[in-house]
Amino acid sequence: MTVMESFTPIASTIGGVLIGIAAAGLLMFHGRIAGISGIAGGIFRQRQSGDTAWRVMFLVGLFAAGIAWSFFRPEDYAFGIERSTVALIIAGLAVGIGTQLGSGCTSGHGVCGIGRLSKRSTVATVTFMATAAITVFIVNEVLGGAV
């Protein structure tokens, strides 16, 4: 095992701190968990009236950040791996269905859930990290890195 040259501990920690500030802000001001899959899922299935606008605006903020930041640093959005359209569609469907069934993703379980010291979110995070690692192993070591 070798550590790749692109390892970015300082930038990644700063990025993480910003994510933590945004998630803490949503909790302190609106009392909600900043899980992106949960925020998106709630748009499709409204639980209580007046609960949709903040979800849409949070996602619009994410989208706007991509527009603005890519203007300065387009290299931060480089794809960098070899995936066919079919692989991307299967991956997208798996992430969409999996996060709803498992009620959370990297942000909801991995950051907010672990931050709440939730046993459920810890189990979820260990599970999706494990299957992601197995998938990458199969793609890179068995299928030669391109699917």
Place this chain on the structure above:
Amino acid sequence: MKVKVGAFLGGAVFGIGLAIGGMTQPAKIVGFFDFFGSWDPSLAFVMLGALIVYTPVYRWAVRTWQHPIWAPTFTLPTRRDIDGRLVVGSAIFGVGWGLGGYCPGPAFTSVGAGSMEALTFGVSMLIGVGLYQLLMRVREGRAGGPADSQAAAMIDG
């Protein structure tokens, strides 16, 4: 109005954090899980940075505040049991994350950045989210209303 502007700013800061942290580069995500190739530990530092901020703020706010600044109550997950849906759903999510290199947040913000790969992935992801939630709505409709009145609080994230 302030809630909408606040949510927009929250999403924007979150999205810039994802980009600076490297979460919007599928090669870095795959690199984190590539223990047998050239390992890139960056993702662990993103999670660490987020947890350093979020964990103490969560404890402080939820334990000592009467309510959030703009809302009457905190809406927090209430479930504590480990069930099959949690594990199977998370397992399916992990396969998609390792295969496509995007989790939901980076997918949304990378579409804004004009990535065609993110667009293909993101549209498929929203179809998956929408199909699942519509199916649940149909099932709840047949059962005569929401399966659980506390359903909103049962979503972990």
